[in-house]
Amino acid sequence: KTQVEQSPQSLVVRQGENCVLQCNYSVTPDNHLRWFKQDTGKGLVSLTVLVDQKDKTSNGRYSATLDKDAKHSTLHITATLLDDTATYICVVGDRGSALGRLHFGAGTQLIVIP
């Protein structure tokens, strides 16, 4: 059973617009949640990590929220650029130790058009 669900599956926005990506999960326990960006044909690159019960982070035009009570996270991208075209992957870690497992979502494919 999929424990990390991302929505939408794909999204097309015009350059300069804002967008929001969603991640819902059922992983228990939920130690931390990380968002990755995967350019086409490339590996995953970490954008941000959220740890606290209700957490917010900001990394340039990327900002993210986490609500562990709702088991829900969002990734906001402000003023999108063509280079933001990529797949964005939500990953939930069930522990912070060597005993932990990472649970990957299938990703949201974002396409930014001129």
Place this chain on the structure above:
Amino acid sequence: EAAVTQSPRNKVTVTGGNVTLSCRQTNSHNYMYWYRQDTGHGLRLIHYSYGAGNLQIGDVPDGYKATRTTQEDFFLLLELASPSQTSLYFCASSEQNSGNTLYFGEGSRLIVV
């Protein structure tokens, strides 16, 4: 910047063939991982290791062997490749499991015909 290098980047083999995917990291990380990525699925963990000579079984290990020869090098072996193993394979490393971010290679695309 962490560096994880995979080879080959692309490979085509026949059913029953023998394939070795190589991964080298130059970050002195203890943990290394092999994942497969398939359309519609999140990355799935095949095998991982927390040091030279160590091997841990992941979530989808069937049909795969792995070997960690040094701290830097981690190999994934498919001794009798099957079409179901057609996939995009990623190697990753981290300082410690789970808590620290993973640094990924650029992937090895394997096609089994």
